[in-house]
Amino acid sequence: MEKxxxxxxxxxxxxxYLGFWDDKTNRSYTLYSYAMWFTFIYLxxxxxxxxxxTVTDMYSISEGLSIIVCELVLIQxxxxxxxCIPRIEELFSILDSVQFRPKSTxxxxxxxxxHNRAMGMSRFLYYCIFTAVLLYVLIPIxxxxxxxxxxxxxxxxxxxxxxxxxxxxxxAIGIYICAATVVAYDSFVFGFLLHTHGQIERxxxxxxxLGYESLAVDPSVKPDKGMIEIEKYSxxxxxxxxxxxxxxxxxxxxxxKKILDFVEEVQRIFRSAIFNQFVVSAMVICxxxxxxxxxxxxxxxxxxxxTYTVALVSExxxxxxxxxxxRHSSKKLSYQAxxxxxxxxxxxxxxxxxxxxxxSYREIIVQAGNVIPVTLSLETFAAIIRLSYSxxxxxxxxxx
Numbered sequence: 001m002e003k004x005x006x007x008x009x010x011x012x013x014x015x016x017y018l019g020f021w022d023d024k025t026n027r028s029y030t031l032y033s034y035a036m037w038f039t040f041i042y043l044x045x046x047x048x049x050x051x052x053x054t055v056t057d058m059y060s061i062s063e064g065l066s067i068i069v070c071e072l073v074l075i076q077x078x079x080x081x082x083x084c085i086p087r088i089e090e091l092f093s094i095l096d097s098v099q100f101r102p103k104s105t106x107x108x109x110x111x112x113x114x115h116n117r118a119m120g121m122s123r124f125l126y127y128c129i130f131t132a133v134l135l136y137v138l139i140p141i142x143x144x145x146x147x148x149x150x151x152x153x154x155x156x157x158x159x160x161x162x163x164x165x166x167x168x169x170x171x172a173i174g175i176y177i178c179a180a181t182v183v184a185y186d187s188f189v190f191g192f193l194l195h196t197h198g199q200i201e202r203x204x205x206x207x208x209x210l211g212y213e214s215l216a217v218d219p220s221v222k223p224d225k226g227m228i229e230i231e232k233y234s235x236x237x238x239x240x241x242x243x244x245x246x247x248x249x250x251x252x253x254x255x256x257k258k259i260l261d262f263v264e265e266v267q268r269i270f271r272s273a274i275f276n277q278f279v280v281s282a283m284v285i286c287x288x289x290x291x292x293x294x295x296x297x298x299x300x301x302x303x304x305x306x307t308y309t310v311a312l313v314s315e316x317x318x319x320x321x322x323x324x325x326x327r328h329s330s331k332k333l334s335y336q337a338x339x340x341x342x343x344x345x346x347x348x349x350x351x352x353x354x355x356x357x358x359x360s361y362r363e364i365i366v367q368a369g370n371v372i373p374v375t376l377s378l379e380t381f382a383a384i385i386r387l388s389y390s391x392x393x394x395x396x397x398x399x400x
Contacts, residue, residue: 004095004111007118007191014184018177020078023085036177041078044174045071050153058290058395064151066287066308069280074178077185077273084269088188091269094262095195099255107202114198121318122187128311129179135304137172142300150175186315189274192266193322193366193376199259200329200364204336206252210353211245211341246349253356256333263326263364274319274376275369281316282384286391288312293392316381323366323376330364333357 015021019036022029048068055061081088094100102108136149146164150171158164288309295301334357342350367373374380 004100004115004195005092007115007195008092008188010122011184011187011191014180015081018181020081020181021085022082037078040174040177041075044178045075047152047154048150051151054153055151060151062287062290062395066284066291067150069284070182070312071178073273073276073280074182074185076276078181080270080273081185081188087265087269091192091262091265094258099258100199102202104205106205110201110205111195111198114194114201118187118191118194121190121321122183125183125186125311125314125318128307128314129183130176132304132308132311133175133179135300135307136175139300139304140168182315185273186318189266189270190318190322192270193263193326196259196263196266196364197322197325197329199255199262200326200333203252203255203259204329204332206255207333207336208339210248210252210337211344243346243349245345246352249345249349249352249356253352256356256360260364263366267366267368271368271370275372275374277319278316278368278374278380278384281312282387282391285309285312285316285385285388286395289388289392290395313385316384319368320376320378320381324378326366327363327377330360333360 012021019029019033022033024030045068048064048071051064051068052061055064102111140147140149146158148158148168148171152171154167156163156167158167288305292302292305292309295305337353337357337360340353342353345353366376368376
C-alpha cells in the first residue's frame with residue numbers, strides 16, 4: 001500500500017461509474033450524471049412513493065416503508081457527495097500527506113491493519129446487500145407470480161409481457177445502483193474514521209518512544225510543503241530551547257492537532273446524513289423484522305428478508321464500531337505519554353508534554369447530527385437495536 005487513500009479507490013470508482021462523482025470538469029459526464037439522477041434516483045423514488053396510494057394492509061405498508069425510507073436517506077447521502085467532492089478530495093490529500101505517512105515498521109503495521117479492516121468491512125457489506133438484492137430479484141422468478149420484486153406503482157399496464165420485463169429490468173438496475181452507492185458512502189465514512197483511529201495509534205507509538213529513540217524518518221519519502229514547514233518549526237523551537245526532545249514533542253502535538261482537524265472535517269461533511277440514517281434505522285429494522293415474522297410460504301422470502309435485515313444491522317454497526325474505535329484509542333494517548341522516558345526531558349519539554357497530556361485526556365467523540373447529536377459508539381448501536389425490538393413488539397400487539 002503506497003497511499004492511505006487506496007482504501008477508497010473502489011468506493012470512488014463506484015460513484016464515478018454510476019454518475020455520482022461529477023466534479024464539473026467534463027460536460028459529457030455531467031449530462032450522464034443528470035440522466036442517472038433523474039432516471040434511477042428521483043423517478044425511481046416517485047414510483048415507490050406512489051405505491052402507498054394503492055395499499056392499506058400493514059404488511060404491504062411495512063414492505064414499502066422498509067425500502068423507500070432507505071432510498072430517501074440515500075438521496076441525502078448522494079447530495080452530500082455531490083456537494084462535498086472538493087472537501088472529500090482534500091481528505092484524501094491529507095491521508096496521503098507526509099505527516100500522516102507511517103515512519104516505522106510498527107506504524108506501518110497499524111496503518112495496514114486499519115486498511116485491511118476497512119476493506120474487509122466494505123466487502124462484507126457488499127456481500128450482504130447484493131445477496132439480499134439478488135434474492136429479492138429471484139423471488140418473483142421462482143414463484144412465477146408475474147409480480148415485481150420491489151413494491152411500486154407504475155402508470156402502465158404490467159400485464160403486457162414486454163412492459164413487465166422492461167419494468168422488472170428497470171427495477172433490478174435501480175435497486176443495484178442504490179445498493180452499490182449505499183455501500184460506497186458507508187465505506188467512505190467508516191474508512192475515514194478507521195484511518196483516524198490508525199493515526200491516533202501511530203501517535204501513541206511515537207509518544208511511547210519519546211526519549212528512548214529519535215522519531216524515524218523515511219529517506220525515500222520526499223517531504224511535502226506542509227511537512228517541511230513542520231520540521232522547520234520544530235527544529236527552530238528545539239534549537240531555541242536547546243533540547244532535541246522539545247522538537248519531537250512539538251511534532252507529536254502538531255500531529256495530534258492535524259488528527260483533530262481531520263476528524264472534525266469528516267463529521268462536518270457526513271454528520272447530517274449519518275444522523276438521518278440512525279433515525280430511520282430503528283424503524284427500518286423493525287419493519288424488516290415484522291416482515292420476517294409474518295411471512296408464510298416460500299422459504300426463499302424468509303432468506304431474502306433475513307439477509308436484508310442482516311445488511312441493515314451491519315450498516316448501522318460499522319458506523320458505531322468505527323466511532324467507538326476512535327473514542328477508545330483517543331483515551332489512551334495521555335497514558336502512552338507516561339511510557340516515554342520523560343526523566344530525560346528538560347523543564348520546558350516536560351511542561352509542553354504535560355500540557356499535551358491534559359489536552360489529550362479528553363477523548364475524541366464522533367457524533368452525528370447538529371441539533372440532537374448522536375454518539376457513534378457500541379452503546380448507541382445496542383440502544384437502537386433495543387428500540388427496534390420495542391417497535392416490533394408494538395406492531396405485533398396491534399395485530400387482530
